[in-house]
Amino acid sequence: DTAVSQTPKYLVTQMGNDKSIKCEQNLGHDTMYWYKQDSKKFLKIMFSYNNKELIINETVPNRFSPKSPDKAHLNLHINSLELGDSAVYFCASSHLTTGGSGDTQYFGPGTRLTVL
Amino acid sequence: AQKVTQAQTEISVVEKEDVTLDCVYETRDTTYYLFWYKQPPSGELVFLIRRNSFDEQNEISGRYSWNFQKSTSSFNFTITASQVVDSAVYFCALTGGSNDYKLSFGAGTTVTVRA
Secondary structure, three states, X not given: OOOEEEEOOEEEXXXXXXXXXXXXXXXXXOEEEEEEEXXXXXXXXXXXXXXXEEEEEOOOOOOEEEEEEEOOEEEEEEOOOOHHHOEEEEEEEEOOOOOOXXXXXXXXXXXXXXXX | OOEEEOOOOEEEEEOOOOEEEOOEEEOOOOOOXXXXXXXXXOOOOEEEEEEEOOOOOOEEEOOEEEEEEHXXXXXXXXXXXXXXXXXXXXXXXXXXXXXXXXXXXOOOEEEEEEO
């Protein structure tokens, strides 16, 4: 029944570790996104994939690498975790409309990452 | 570049009061889309409304209403007869008209409704 799901919901890890967050959507959308929400609740786009092709790659450290095995999945791998990576990471999905924008993005429940 | 400003950081009201959340946006696009999302204490982001730049009609959905005014670049949100369950962070967001896939969010307004 869940439209956009993420695993895990909570992730607590040590500095320097590598971790992954997984996202799946069953809405039939062709575009998926990763957003980061910082401690002040500010939301910022990180990446977006359309039909497995990267279409948005904001200024994000190279330690972050998205991977989209198919239209319904978008994973986020983070290498060498740092304290500043602690945040809530949201996955979202939408249709990519003609002209390339504007359709509603539906969000997953978020993954709270804590780096110790 | 797109920009969304939510000047109110926090609003506290007593149940049954009305509350209006301000949203002012900046864009150079003639076609653009505006959104409101709700983030309750449980943390998920819930879609509330989408409005395109060519549709300036106000909208009402239950106790929620939205006022879109292109002349002042504003897309304000009113909760009528607020309830405790309305306590949340509310985000206004914007995407551009062409090949601008990302949502640009405002900083959010925290609404606390006291019983």
